[in-house]
Amino acid sequence: MPDKNPATDTLTQLRAGELAGARQLHIAGGLTTFPREILSLADTLEILDLSGNALTELPADFDRLHRLRILFLSFNAFDHIPDVLGRCPALTMLGMKANAIERVSGASLAPTLQWLTLTDNRIAALPAEIGNCTGLRKLLLAGNRLTALPDTLAQCQEIELMRLSANRLEALPSWLHALPRLAWLAVAGNPVFAAEEAAGRANDVPVHVDWDRIDVQEKLGEGASGVIYRGEWAQTAADTPKPVAIKLFKGAVTSDGLPQNEMAACIAGSGHASLIPVHARIDNHPDRTEGLVLALIDSSLGNLADPPSFASCTRDVYAPGQRLTLAAALRVARGIADAARHLHARGIMHGDLYAHNILYADDGRAFLGDFGAASFYDATEEAYGRIEVRAFGLLLEELLALACHERDASPAEFAILDGLQERCISEDRDSRPAFAEIVAALDDVVTSLSQRPTLARPSP
Template identity: 50%
Template sequence: MPDTLEALRAGQLHGVQRLDLTQLGLRELPREVFALADTLEILDLGGNALEDLPADLPRLHRLRILFCTGNRFERIPEVLGRCPALEMVAFKSNQIREVPAAALPPRLRWLILTDNRIDTLPETLGDCPRLEKLALAGNRLRTLPARLAHCEQLALLRIAANRFEVLPEVLLTLPRLAWLAFGGNPLTLDHEAAGLRQTALPQVHWGQLQIGALLGQGASGQIHRVHDATGRPRALKIFKGALTSDGLPGSELAAALQAGRHPRLIGVEARLSEHPEGADGLLMPLIDPACRVLAAPPSLDSCSRDVYAPSLRLSAATLLRMAAGLADALAHLHARGVAHGDLYAHNILHDGEGQAWLGDFGAASLLQALPKAQAQAVQRLDVLAFGHLLDEGLARCEAPPPPALTRLCVACQHRDPTQRPLAGDLAAALRPFLD
């Protein structure tokens, strides 16, 4: 079977909607791509040697999604601003210093600029009314455009591992912002370092563990089934040790340690030592393998919202029990000075009967460095995410739940962040349904 580039040049890909031209050493976009203009919607050019894109790229008039990860771009090509259908733009891990205002497509919904060299963004980013997901971790930003306040659809923002000394106030008024990561900035680094030094946690030597099957992996690392020195099964998360889309592994480690233990959190039992490659890791309890993830992560189409199995149904009692446990876990985190930042169904394991466990601190941030008003505002972002979880659960409920749960769901999703309850209020309201 010919490779994709050969097939493209031979005219054998007529009618395709997605084209992957990755890891081919390309220095320019093959002209044959334009023969697909009437059908091509997704173009992946990752892992090449591209520095620019052709001026006639808008001929791909159906192009919705463009991946240019791991190339040699130093600025976002302005031609993107003339692509009529372009919604998702990904330039992760390039050498980008400049984001021209003219480069922003009119239908922009999802922008990924993780791991570049950007120190400023254009004010016109605030003129993208459909912007829903913005990934900026690992740059050199100190401020955000004031006009970002106009982006009322913005739901997920990653600004971890930049140069912020204060958290931009503009973020705390956005009506739909539910998932925020800001660890690994100057405003949090001292607290993260202090937490890593001061937290008393046992260490487990790599040589004491028997490494088993891979259970899963995320942006920051891999989780393996292991057996400890006594033969007990455990889960071990091994960090990749590099910047992820959520931020820095050190920030995640600091947040996980500060979170402490709670029956509805996938907690931490020990810290890994003496890994042969120097990797950091955390030993965690192994959740019953019969448990499953509540939903799949967002898709290219759903953007910031999880994807649930069409067959999933929950009884009212199951939903109440699950909501009560997770609210209690969230209240525990906030009381410990941790904002989760990624309160999603795809980070929740459940047993189908209402027992649920929240994990993954990859986007978590420490709140101690923030003024009290800002800390509470960030907590209410987590509360909005909790409201989305409730809303998604109610949509899959087999029987009408108590009206109080519906009212709580509405309160958590109030457009005015200051009108949302705090996690402690949620936990108190749902405590009668805890085990």
């Protein structure tokens, strides 16, 4: 008996009126034409996911979905963005990753957009009208054929995250790193920094290990760029095998960029206490998969936060009631700031300096991971480093919020940290401190906190 098609079941429910009043709808399963039954939900539908089909067009009256806020059309067969989407009055998020899009007309971009994902397409140029999307906060364009960016994008002053990796950009416009709120930028895999990338890739790990000498065990996790396993490895036949983490890269374009750029940056940036050590590069995988042998991090450490949600857009999501002591928050902040200083000194911008990419313990031990958005750049161009300072400032704001229950007990330290945080997120890029200055300021606060007399406990 053949497997049931979920798409067919959903359409049957629609036609029977069983989904009347639905606010969300997901149909995946080989659709080649848009099911007009969806338009019957015009007065309620807010989120529509038609990813994983074979759609090439939308109906001219698609904008009847006047409450639609979020639309996913990824992994379809569109060669353009339908113009009707520009007329959708409430559309704030559009995802059309991995289609075959070559044309983007000015009419297709709703001015209400805040989050636009066009990763892994064939786009050679963006229309000037994208500058009308003045509320745009996230723009993901990795894996296209862009040779330039329209100057009108400078009007999008709310942009916080931009992915431009794996394009054909020979230069980056001066207005890009002057965008006042830009905090997370990825530009790897473009000709503009080809020399820096070549130099970075030359910094390979000295140890290469044959795939047959690795004992791969259970899967620990999976991200956009690869899969991580627990394993064992001995550098020589005489060594006792030790527990390690093994990351195997998928080799496809992710929303951040190309996995080979991630691997190069991870290798070149290693050597700091708050970065996960890289032990070896894996050779001779039977499927020619690239991979790394990494230190296995204590399983008691967990992610500091979850990635941004639809609602938070660019800001991480923390567990309800989550707390840190001020001392632990400072230890996290200091470790991550110094790791960023270390990377920038090597001409590497992490590009995704977020709490969800930090493994931490309650005592403040922390490791910055996930180099998927990392880029090599000319370290003498301080403008790029100051972009990442803003990302750190937003992280510091969140860390201080986790420790806010200690504000009354440490007013002087919080006053200094609040001032530092405000400088880091300044919309005047040139007024932001460099990471070396940030680390020094955090060290001063750590010293101040350690020198405070401990209150004597009352006698039992």
